[in-house]
Amino acid sequence: QVQLVESGGGVVQPGRSLRLSCATSGFIFSNSAMHWVRQAPGKGLEWVAVIFNDGRTKFYADSVKGRFTISRDNTESTLYLQMTTLRVEDTAVYFCAKEKDGGWYQFDFWGQGTLVSVSS
Amino acid sequence: QSALTQPASVSGSPGQSITISCTGTSSDVGGYKYASWYQQHPGKAPKLMIYDVINRPSGVSNRFSGSQSGNTASLTISGLQPEDEADYYCTSYTTTGTLVFGIGTKVTVL
16 A cells, blocks of 8 residues: 655754655655645645656745755655755645646645644 | 635535635636645545546545636535535646645534
């Protein structure tokens, strides 16, 4: 069965960096575009970034562009999100999501999320 | 990219039908047939309910249906059941290669 497991969240001070990982199994990772979506406490969902299966094509939300970098290791079936210059407003649960086959920017599987808390 | 507009809350009695609207622009909802809908229960990951405007993933009840007219996508839940009480989010691909979510709608079963 498809599984996505995020890790790497925690408490970090403003201006510092953090790297999230999303370990996957149960599907052909190298065939799927992958996304990060976040949800601030008590708030709605916010799309963060996408990386296509080739690992070269990437898009970012304006709120994280220039600070966050999405990447993937197709040999390890793992997705990453490198977050730098973190701000208080980046505090959220971060979900990784698998794009549905043939479903453009639509997600059929999600991880359970990892909490990032940015606070001094 | 501004969030898509959804009603903050919708409620209905068991067995009734409700519809949630999702309004965007010609740069997102109106420009594509990629609107999707997610259901999220508290503390859980979202679940895909509708994709490509009208399609239901395997395993999703046929009480859920989607439609679109111009810049507005809609989700209809027929025969409302207690387990349908959750937050619902629409999404759309955009012309800038990004994805935008709706602000979310809390569905209450009275």
